Amino acid sequence: MSERRIVYVVGSGRSGTSTMAGTLRTLGLHVPQPEVVADATNPKGFGEPRWVVDLHAELLARSNVQVSDARPRAWLDTGTTSGDHAVRERVTAWLEEQFAVADELVIKDPRAAWFLGLWRAGADRCGATSSYVTMLRPVTEVVGSKQTYYGQMGAGSDQGAVTRTAAWINMMLHTERATRGQQRAFVRYGDLLDDWTQPVFALGEAFDLAGVKTAMAVDIAEVHRFIDPSLRRVTMTWDDIGVPARLRELADETWQVLDALAADDTAELQETCDQLRAAYAEQYADAEAFAHSTVVAQRRTAAAEARREAGEQSPGGRSGADRVPHAVRAMVPPAARQKLRRAMGRERPA
Template sequence: MSNRRVVFVVGSGRSGTSTMSGTLQTLGLHVPQPEVVADSTNPKGFGEPQWVVDLHQELLGRSGVQVSDARPRAWLEAGKLSADHATRERVISWLESQFADGGDELVIKDPRAAWFMGLWRASAERCDATSSFVTMLRPPTEVVGSKKKYYDQRQGDVTRTAAWVNMMLHTERATRGEARRFVRYADLLADWTQPVFALGEAFDLHSVKTAMAGDIAQVHKFIDPSLRRVTLTWDDVEVPASLRDLAEETWQTLDGLATEGGDTAEAHAHSDQLRVAYDEMYADAEAFAHSTTLAARREGSIATRRELEAAGATRPGPAPAGRRADRVPHAVRAMVPESARRGLRKALNRQRGRED
């Protein structure tokens, strides 16, 4: 039996995933190098391999999925790439090189990884490695508040809360039946030894089970409870009552999974019910917002047409439609659906024929 192990640290960003990854690294697991460089949002470091982050950003771009995507169907779009043979071979080759360079026990952490767990699980299996998953848990209000403080300000509380529900319920479903543990961020900060050494036993991690006193002392220095800088409640997060209630029930269900003996069939069934409820809630929201979506498309088409007309006016004669479109800023073109752009190109070609 192979001694190779890969621990995937998953869950929503700003939930303590970096602290967990850094702790396992300090105890002897290998975080593939180079790592994402620490910054003011994470002064202790991210514990993320840069190659993994770059891969996930590429795959998210190809699938049209955001890091924090509230759409239930985003899982289907991202999942299609998990079965892509060429992508899987890239991951297998990279994993093999990491086992060769870093030893038999790896820790891979990136909040984007949740979208591609099928890809990683299958690739690890091809490398004759055992996969295990640790999902970090933090109250949704604190996650939303932390992202609001440190990340893109264009997303509001509603979108961030919905994205948290979507991410966490599907992460639970995707790891079900695997070697997994749920760890509360608060427990990790209060006394990291209990959840981490429990992981070592559950996942049969040699580095953790044989950690020396010096390694343990270094983890004590590494973990800084003061970095839990955002502690909001629902009074601080502006979301509709229905979404608030669903998010709170999701949190309570996941929190129960972190309790010894709490990862039960009953809890799984409740999680499934919540996921169905969220899908229905999101479908209702899309139906309500349909007119707004159509209006945004019309506005985008109008803006593109004006840009094209302005671009054409600067030339001494008619220009090919494709070259006119090239002069429109990418940000403007990206707002317009492909079907609308095709229609606009046809109209411009007809206009060109009349001018000629």
């Protein structure tokens, strides 16, 4: 097998992806430089290559998809973008530059799940083996952490929680589908904090990672200092997060099957994921149907605002000429006014 290896750390943001990427980096895998700078939301660092984050931001904008997008059809849009030949060439060229530095890479960005086909193709072109670590954390903790560190979405806390819960279901179920049949593992964030050596060294064996399997005592001690159980700063429950009952049920069922996959990645559990993905798509379609009138109203409002900014006439309103005082209009000779009306397409009938 190829000595070139890429470990993609995937899953929802605020699920321990940064902790996993930082651990693998400390044990010898290479995080392409420069990295996103640490901040108050992630004081020990993100473990995210700046180039990767910038690329994903560009591709998401091109696809009209958000980082945490709840729409099932968003995967079709990003899939189309992932198939772009020029984009694949960019990724392949960048990966070749990174392999000139090290043979084992770890690439982490919560946006990466939208473009796993793109990254798999790039790795294949470089003759590298791809592996996937999906980090798992209870949905209420993920949503609670996002509410705490990223602020509210919309007018109220319930709306933010609903959107983020739906986006978590969408992200996690499609990530499971996108990594199916590949070299992969599911790791609980809680297990990583309790005793990181067990899940990480298991990954080293399963993915044949030389950096992990040959880690020195000094590296292991450094990981012990890096991983701090207090990093799990938000531990909310459904009592703290208000979402509709059916969405809560789907989220709970999704968490249960993903949690089971961490112990045994079976075909039966994968089939359950397929069923949940279909149920979620149906639930989302119902929600879209209920909200259709609101969407149409918002579009009308946006269109009216755009017309006002452009100085155009709005339906039932007055044009720019009509807003000119009558005394001023009367100063323009009739023949000239008629020519102006003809030029503007507002000529009066004879």
